[in-house]
Amino acid sequence: MTSPDTTPPPGGPLAGLKVVELGQLIAGPFAAKTLADFGADVLKIEPPGQGDPLRQWRLLHEGTSVWWQVQSRNKKSVTLDLRQAEAREIARRLIAEADVVVENFKPGVMEAWGLGYEVLSADNPGLVMLRISGYGQTGPYKDRPGFGVVAEAMGGLRHLSGEPGRVPVRVGVSIGDTLASLHGVIGVLLALQHRQRSGRGQVVDVALYEAVFNCMESLLPEYSAFGVVREAAGSALPGIAPSNAYPCRDGYVLVAGNGDSIFKRLMAVIGRDDLAQDPALAHNTGRVARVDDIDAAIGDWTRTREVAQVLEALTGAQVPAGRIYTAKDIAEDPHYRARGMIEQVVSDTGLAVEVPGVVPKLSATPGRITRRAPALGEDTEAVLREIGVTAEQLQALRARGVV
DSSP: OOOOOOOOOTTOTTTTOEEEEOOOSSHHHHHHHHHHHTTOEEEEEEOTTTOSGGGGSSSEETTEETTHHHHTTTEEEEEOOTTSHHHHHHHHHHHHTOSEEEEOSOTTHHHHTTOOHHHHHHHOTTOEEEEEESSOSSSTTTTSOOOHHHHHHHTTHHHHSSSTTSOOOOOSSOHHHHHHHHHHHHHHHHHHHHHHHHSOOOEEEEEHHHHHHTTOTTHHHHHHHHOOOOOOOTTSOTTSSSEEEEEETTEEEEEEOOSHHHHHHHHHHTTOHHHHTOGGGSSHHHHHHTHHHHHHHHHHHHTTSOHHHHHHHHHHTTOOEEEOOOHHHHHHOHHHHHTTOEEEEEOTTOOEEEEEOOSSOOSSSOOOOOSOOOOTTTTHHHHHHHTTOOHHHHHHHHHTTOO
């Protein structure tokens, strides 16, 4: 008997899948990056000159953001000025040979360019089109400009963030865009599964606010059933106890002792057997009613100790707990390294920089970083040659600013 071959295929599970990315900044490009991580051949179309604005966001090295090395890895860059008809015709030819097109412009832009789904699918009936926008392709708000931060507010997240009675704060990253991207990837994979059976593509319509709203747990049903409007609760998790951030001598520690048996172990560690054995606190409902007393007891214990001491004691008792990581903590953590979550790439300027690894982890067909993020227009000539553009034509297109 021969053992099954467990060697991962060289191209990844999406090898052979052709994706044209027309988006910019975060939501569309993050979705395309995720597909590229698992083997899809992604052509990123950028405007000539400056390219995707993300190239200039946050900290730069020799004029290009180091964030670019994450967001555009495994992609090819083709420059096209889509404001010009010739460029749009080239984009249409590229999309005619693609499996997926990703765009995150305001609804109506693609149609105004003659690149709406009806036109594109007439050339390519199996095309899957991922459309990410602030409010979706339909509805009374569809024409409003929508960025992730606004979507986070409309989706209900911003109202819950921060301390009670203080200005709502934003999550420190573009979480609305990222959630929409991940929903978009799910939609693309579902649409491709449908195409496998039917031969037909479809539109995947993702609204940023809906992606956020989809993650809001019990927010709406609690209002519907009880008229309860959930409010900001700082570091606590309302209705689930105990789960909070507790002060130590040198910082804060997060403790999630909200399982029934976990709670008893936690109380034993902090020397409060009276709370561990109290029948009124045996289940979450009773603990929620006395959460202030429980939080005070935990805080009294943690504030006399350093974070490392608290974590050693709670980890030994199998109580979920952790410290609040900075970028430095992440970079130095052995678990991140052991899981392949920190990888190094070398940019086109020669900068060696660490970037997040590929998620999720697949046992048989793992994703990989096989190509650094491209310089602007790096692949324009090679890609256009593949669709029959000659060197002379390319030179003329460059002269007119089309590419």
